Amino acid sequence: MHISEGVLAPAVLGAGAALAAAGMAVGLRRLDYDRLMTVALLSAAFFVGSLIHVPVGPGSVHLILNGLLGAVLGWAAFPSIFVALLLQALLFQFGGFTVLGVNTFNMAMPAVLGGLCCRPLIRRGGKARLAGAFCCGAGAVAGAALLTSLSLAWTDEGFVQAACLLLAAHLPVMLAEGVITMLVVGFLARVQPDILSFSANSHG
Numbered sequence: 001m002h003i004s005e006g007v008l009a010p011a012v013l014g015a016g017a018a019l020a021a022a023g024m025a026v027g028l029r030r031l032d033y034d035r036l037m038t039v040a041l042l043s044a045a046f047f048v049g050s051l052i053h054v055p056v057g058p059g060s061v062h063l064i065l066n067g068l069l070g071a072v073l074g075w076a077a078f079p080s081i082f083v084a085l086l087l088q089a090l091l092f093q094f095g096g097f098t099v100l101g102v103n104t105f106n107m108a109m110p111a112v113l114g115g116l117c118c119r120p121l122i123r124r125g126g127k128a129r130l131a132g133a134f135c136c137g138a139g140a141v142a143g144a145a146l147l148t149s150l151s152l153a154w155t156d157e158g159f160v161q162a163a164c165l166l167l168a169a170h171l172p173v174m175l176a177e178g179v180i181t182m183l184v185v186g187f188l189a190r191v192q193p194d195i196l197s198f199s200a201n202s203h204g
Contacts (some may be wrong), residue, residue, distance in 0.1 A: 002050075002088075002103055003148060005096030009155040016102030016151065020082070023108055027078035035073075038195055039080045042069050047084040051092070063173070067140030068181045070111030071122060071133055072188070072195060077111040078104070102151055110143025122185065122196065129189060130182045137181025138174040145170040 049063035121132025
């Protein structure tokens, strides 16, 4: 779901960079530095998941895992996703540097919102936790697809059809990521529940 360089209007690029910078500032301020290893591991998972493309119709889709980052990291998803996207741009020319802000915001903001909205369910445990994790995973992908589509649509009306196709192509990804997030959060809650501690205190 990367947007390549040379596609977006300067106004969209500027707005994305400003919003991403604001999210990064909040994420770094709220980051518990005792959890840097967790942030790094999930950043690596995001990095690898985005490299595995699955053909869907005339195009392809890939796992994003931003909902998982939002469920586990909260606002720290911003720096985690930024680092992964920066490395993808450096090593594989995915996306690019001028669109780094837009891509970061499009992936990270839905992750943070998903974590915030699903936090009460995740904290309850049991089936409620699984339902919250599924909604966080699926909703974060839906949000990322929507923001990416809006970024394209706001640049040029000619991109509206491409934006609609992007949303449709990511419907199966939403379901897959919901299940993956549900399984991972359920597993972490059993074997290392403190890794979900952001749900209790990272957002005040």
